[in-house]
Amino acid sequence: MARKLSKPSQSKKSAPKKAVRPVVSKPKSQAKPLSKATPKKGGKKPLPLEKAPAKKAPSAPKAVLKDATKTPSKVDFSKSPFNASLKPAQKIGYLREMLRIRRFEQQALKYYNQGIMGGFLHLYNGQESVAVGTASLMNGHDEIITAYRDHGHALAVGMGMNECMAELFGKGTGCSKGKGGSMHFFAPDKHYWGGHGIVAGQTPLGLGLAFAIKYKKINGCAVAFLGDGAVNQGVFSECLNMAALWDLPIVYVIENNGYSMGTSLERSSAVNGSLAKRAEGFCVEWATCEGFDLYELRANLGAAMERARKESKPMVLEVSTYRYYGHSVADANAKKYRAPEEIELYKSDYDPITRWQNQLLKEKTVTQAQIEKIDDEAKAEAAAAVEFGIASPWPSEESIFEDIYHEVDHKTEAGQTGRFFFSE
Amino acid sequence: MPLITYRQALNDAFAEELTRDENVFLMGEEVAQYNGAYKVTEGLWKRFGSKRVIDTPISEAAFLGLGVGAAMMGLRPVVELMFWSFAYVGFDQIINNAGCVRYMSGGLINVPMVIRGPANGGTNVGATHSHTPENFLANTPGLKVVCPATPYDAKGLMISSIRDNDTVCFMENTLLYGDLGEVPEGSYTIPLGVAEVKREGLDVSLIAHGRAVLTCLAAAEILATEHGIEAEVVDLRSIRPLDEETILNSVAKTHRAILVDENKPFCGVSSQIAALLAEHAFDDLDAPVLRVTALDAPAIYSMPLEKLQLPDAQAVVAKVLSSF
Ligand SMILES: Cc1ncc(C[n+]2csc(CCOP(=O)(O)OP(=O)(O)O)c2C)c(N)n1
Ligand SMILES: [Mg+2]
Numbered sequence: 225m226a227r228k229l230s231k232p233s234q235s236k237k238s239a240p241k242k243a244v245r246p247v248v249s250k251p252k253s254q255a256k257p258l259s260k261a262t263p264k265k266g267g268k269k270p271l272p273l274e275k276a277p278a279k280k281a282p283s284a285p286k287a288v289l290k291d292a293t294k295t296p297s298k299v300d301f302s303k304s305p306f307n308a309s310l311k312p313a314q315k316i317g318y319l320r321e322m323l324r325i326r327r328f329e330q331q332a333l334k335y336y337n338q339g340i341m342g343g344f345l346h347l348y349n350g351q352e353s354v355a356v357g358t359a360s361l362m363n364g365h366d367e368i369i370t371a372y373r374d375h376g377h378a379l380a381v382g383m384g385m386n387e388c389m390a391e392l393f394g395k396g397t398g399c400s401k402g403k404g405g406s407m408h409f410f411a412p413d414k415h416y417w418g419g420h421g422i423v424a425g426q427t428p429l430g431l432g433l434a435f436a437i438k439y440k441k442i443n444g445c446a447v448a449f450l451g452d453g454a455v456n457q458g459v460f461s462e463c464l465n466m467a468a469l470w471d472l473p474i475v476y477v478i479e480n481n482g483y484s485m486g487t488s489l490e491r492s493s494a495v496n497g498s499l500a501k502r503a504e505g506f507c508v509e510w511a512t513c514e515g516f517d518l519y520e521l522r523a524n525l526g527a528a529m530e531r532a533r534k535e536s537k538p539m540v541l542e543v544s545t546y547r548y549y550g551h552s553v554a555d556a557n558a559k560k561y562r563a564p565e566e567i568e569l570y571k572s573d574y575d576p577i578t579r580w581q582n583q584l585l586k587e588k589t590v591t592q593a594q595i596e597k598i599d600d601e602a603k604a605e606a607a608a609a610v611e612f613g614i615a616s617p618w619p620s621e622e623s624i625f626e627d628i629y630h631e632v633d634h635k636t637e638a639g640q641t642g643r644f645f646f647s648e
Numbered sequence: 649m650p651l652i653t654y655r656q657a658l659n660d661a662f663a664e665e666l667t668r669d670e671n672v673f674l675m676g677e678e679v680a681q682y683n684g685a686y687k688v689t690e691g692l693w694k695r696f697g698s699k700r701v702i703d704t705p706i707s708e709a710a711f712l713g714l715g716v717g718a719a720m721m722g723l724r725p726v727v728e729l730m731f732w733s734f735a736y737v738g739f740d741q742i743i744n745n746a747g748c749v750r751y752m753s754g755g756l757i758n759v760p761m762v763i764r765g766p767a768n769g770g771t772n773v774g775a776t777h778s779h780t781p782e783n784f785l786a787n788t789p790g791l792k793v794v795c796p797a798t799p800y801d802a803k804g805l806m807i808s809s810i811r812d813n814d815t816v817c818f819m820e821n822t823l824l825y826g827d828l829g830e831v832p833e834g835s836y837t838i839p840l841g842v843a844e845v846k847r848e849g850l851d852v853s854l855i856a857h858g859r860a861v862l863t864c865l866a867a868a869e870i871l872a873t874e875h876g877i878e879a880e881v882v883d884l885r886s887i888r889p890l891d892e893e894t895i896l897n898s899v900a901k902t903h904r905a906i907l908v909d910e911n912k913p914f915c916g917v918s919s920q921i922a923a924l925l926a927e928h929a930f931d932d933l934d935a936p937v938l939r940v941t942a943l944d945a946p947a948i949y950s951m952p953l954e955k956l957q958l959p960d961a962q963a964v965v966a967k968v969l970s971s972f
Contacts, residue, residue: 367721401754410753417720418753422744428710429745432717439673439699439723459740462710469705627755628789630813638812642841642889645789646920648927 301519302583306361306526312589318360318518319584320598322352322577325376327602328385331610332375332392332406336553340614341392343405344552348376351545353576354479355380357521358447361529362415365444367433369417369426371451372407373479373547381414385609395616402619403627423484424450424457427476431463434474438536445473445532447525453484453492455499464506467538475528476503478542479515485551486561500542508538515545516574519583546570649830657799657831658688658820661806662726664835666696669724672810675702675711676728676765685730686766686825708738712763716745716815719761724810732767732819733779746815747790762809764818767795768859769910769947770958771822778947782857783916785817786888792816792840793887797861799829801885804838812840821859841889845898849878852904852968855895855921857884860908860959867908867964877968887917895921896928903934906967908959913941935971940964 301307329347336345348355355376358368362381370377378388383399391398392406399409409419417433420426430448437444454460455478467474478499482489493499500510509531513524521543528539548571550558559567584590631639652660665672678685680693680703693701704711708729715725729735735742746759769778786793792814796802802820809816846861847868854864861883868879882898884891899905905925909918918939925937940959948954 369717399754400752400756403754404752408752410749410756412720412753412756417717417757418749420745422740425713425740425744428713428741429717429720431710432714432719433721434717435714436718436721436723439718440721459709459713462705462707463713465705466707466710466714627751627753629792630750630755630758630760633755634813636813638808638840641839642886642891644841644889646890 299520301517301523302587304519304523304526306522307519314360315584315587315589316594316598318356319577319580319590319595320602321356321359321380322580323599323602324385324605325352325355325379326577327599327606328379328388328609329375331606332389333549333553335393335610341406342394343407344372344554345392345406346373346552347547347549348373350548350570350575351479351481351515352376353518353521353580354449354477354515354543354545357515357518357525358477361522361526362447363444363533365415365437365442366447366529366533367415367417367437367444368447368449369430369433370419370449371423371426371454372419372421373451374407374409374419377449378409378411378416378419381411381416383409383411383414383416385605386612389606389609389613390616393613393616394618395613396619396623397612397616401623401627403623424454424460426450427454427457427460427463430474430476431467431472434467434472434532434538435470437473438471443533445475445529447475447477447529449477449479451484452478452480452482452489452499453487454478455502456493461506464503464508464538464540468507471536472538473532473536474538475525475532476538476540477525478540479545480542481545481547483547483551483562485555486557488561498542500540503540508540510540510542512542512544515543516576516579517583518576518580545576546574649832651828652799652831653825654796654799654802654820654827654829655686655688655825657803657829658806659690659692660831660833661803661810662689662692663695665726665807665810666692666700668835669810671722672724672726673700673702674726674728675704675715677704677706677730679703679728684728686822688820688825689728708734709741710738712738712741713745715761715763716741716749716759719746719759719815720749720757722760724760724762726762726764726810729763729765731777731779732765732781733777734765735763735781736779742785742791742815742817743788747788750790750814758813759815760813761815762806762812762818763815764806764809765820766822766825767819768821768823769942770859770954772949772951772954773947774949775946780819780858780911780942782817782819782887783911783920786917786920790815792889793819794840794885795819795858795887796885797824797846797858797883799827799831801838801844801883803831804836805840805885807835808837808840811837816840819858824859824862838885840886841891843885843891843894844883845880845894846883847879847881849880849902851878851902852906852971853880853882853895853898853902854906854908854964854968855882855884855898856908857887857917858910860910863959863961863964864908866961867968870961870965871968875965875969877972879968884917890920892924892928895924896932899925899929900932903932904968904971905929905933905937906964906971907937907939907941908964909939909941910958911941913939913944916941938967938971940967
């Protein structure tokens with residue numbers, strides 16, 4: 225069973241009645257782990273993960289996507305068609321993006337804890353590979369949308385740290401002019417449609433993006449993210465049906481971090497094998513993969529997105545990942561509903577950034593010195609973003625009544641007839 | 649001018665806009681092959697095909713949300729709700745997404761969508777099918793709410809709503825679909841936020857929207873012939889934006905206001921008008937502002953009793969007489 229630290233992994237033969245966390249082969253530690261966590265030495269080795277049925281070779285992407293029952297062979301995802309031709313600069317770029325997200329959020333956390341940011345702060349620490357991997361696969365016509373854990377996706381598609389940090393501080397220079405906050409970042413010009421606070425509320429919007437892509441005959445697809453808790457919202461089921469019925473080019477990515485707030489997956493979802501498998505009931509193809517390894521994520525998501533674009537077909541891809549902090553920073557129970565050892569294990573052994581660093585070191589794509597330089601730059605950029613955010617002015621009082629009606633904002637004829645706002 | 653039904657007026661508006669702008673599409677339950685549950689979209693699927701006129705599954709939350717997502721990308725969805733009562737299963741999409749996404753994105757996004765369908769009681773279909781949510785929706789800054797009473801207004805307001813760059817909640821009425829009225833051929837628009845004085849009078853202002861306007865016109869006739877009272881009937885047409893000027897001008901002239909509303913009384917549309925009059929027409933008024941609204945109970949099924957629940961001309965006449 226997932227995440228029971230003291231239990232040995234179960235036999236593969238036992239029918240996976242409960243949710244499966246695919247097994248991850250532990251990387252040999254080469255690079256310094258990013259987190260301060262020190263891997264446990266000696267004693268019982270924690271084995272939190274159940275073995276996943278192995279996948280077929282990624283050179284046959286379709287099989288990877290569908291067939292989760294065949295021969296367990298160790299797959300080298302770096303050879304996948306989506307990874308084989310990656311240039312070193314691209315690979316280093318992904319590392320930079322992941323580090324930027326992490327350092328951005330760590331700065332945000334610091335100031336949130338000082339009480340000078342409002343609202344909630346849902347950190348993406350630990351999940352960075354998913355957003356960065358996705359952004360790296362977007363073709364310029366693909367559209368993405370996510371929920372409230374949205375900082376990573378925002379930075380990954382190219383939003384600036386300054387505008388994002390300023391938004392967290394509630395400043396007029398923020399990406400949403402201080403009107404959205406942490407959960408509501410948007411950049412339509414970068415094909416990023418937010419940032420949505422209602423669990424699964426974004427799932428039909430993603431369907432609408434896919435609908436528009438198809439309607440306008442654009443060579444693209446929509447990728448809509450949701451959490452392992454969000455799959456239980458009725459609207460998501462409606463979406464799966466309509467996506468299949470109308471052949472809409474959408475990939476629903478379930479970022480399965482094992483918990484919805486303080487409720488573990490086992491306590492919130494009736495599952496037979498995986499959450500993605502539910503898609504079967506709607507005639508939607510599905511697959512699972514791990515999100516800790518960027519190559520694996522890119523191989524699987526790349527295939528899903530390509531299929532969506534080429535065949536105009538939906539797919540559900542469940543990605544296992546992990547968040548280090550609580551549901552939001554205000555989550556006082558972050559270490560109560562899960563064992564601290566579990567968190568430490570993920571940090572030390574499954575951290576997507578450490579893994580990618582190790583991978584690139586092994587490939588001799590980067591040196592340790594380069595990594596440190598990139599990291600220093602990310603830290604400096606994040607620190608500068610904080611300065612920018614703090615120094616920025618609050619939004620003007622008049623701005624309260626701006627950005628409500630397009631016609632009013634643009635002073636069109638339609639924006640001049642009748643009264644729009646009713647405060648005296 | 650040709651005499652056509654309210655239903656046909658809407659149908660003409662759709663046909664004209666579907667022809668004019670290829671980004672416009674119609675979507676909803678039974679709108680295409682079945683020709684619409686109330687035949688408002690009759691013939692359009694045949695004429696414009698499956699890309700533009702689309703039958704959906706019974707999934708209001710998903711297809712309303714799909715409409716919002718498509719509108720964010722620049723399409724102009726016209727989404728039918730078989731009844732506005734069914735909006736409640738998709739309310740999140742209307743309020744949180746259509747209503748708030750522009751604000752939360754600091755103006756980066758707009759949602760040019762029309763959500764339409766009938767919103768009325770009076771047809772003996774019980775409480776679940778008789779809701780009038782114009783007050784709920786108008787309570788959300790970011791949404792617009794329109795309630796036409798006549799075929800002419802229905803067409804002109806619908807064309808404006810489809811061309812509007814914000815989300816418009818367009819409320820029709822199954823009891824009005826068969827009403828005849830003069831409607832010009834071809835395109836014309838009626839701006840949102842402009843009320844119309846549908847009958848002039850000096851003695852009392854009857855202020856209403858939707859079918860209640862017709863109730864007021866009937867009451868005005870009785871008041872004139874039987875009581876020598878000349879009532880002015882103000883048709884709001886649009887709830888948000890609201891034409892306060894026309895309301896206040898009328899009350900400044902008649903010094904009396906009776907608000908007639910098929911909405912419920914508590915926090916209904918008439919409550920907002922009453923607040924407006926209290927603030928801005930206090931010195932003009934010779935009598936308290938009075939209201940005739942739907943009775944404050946869920947819509948009853950029983951035929952004669954449901955009639956009692958909604959304002960009728962006699963009730964309006966009685967209320968007017970009580971104010972003198
Ligand atoms: C409709 C709705 N219900 C409840 C909430 C409160 N809430 C916010 S996030 C969350 C947990 C969702 O977990 P999951 O989908 O797994 O995403 P994660 O937070 O793990 O990224 C809950 C219950 C909400 N925002 N919206
Ligand atoms: Mg989760």
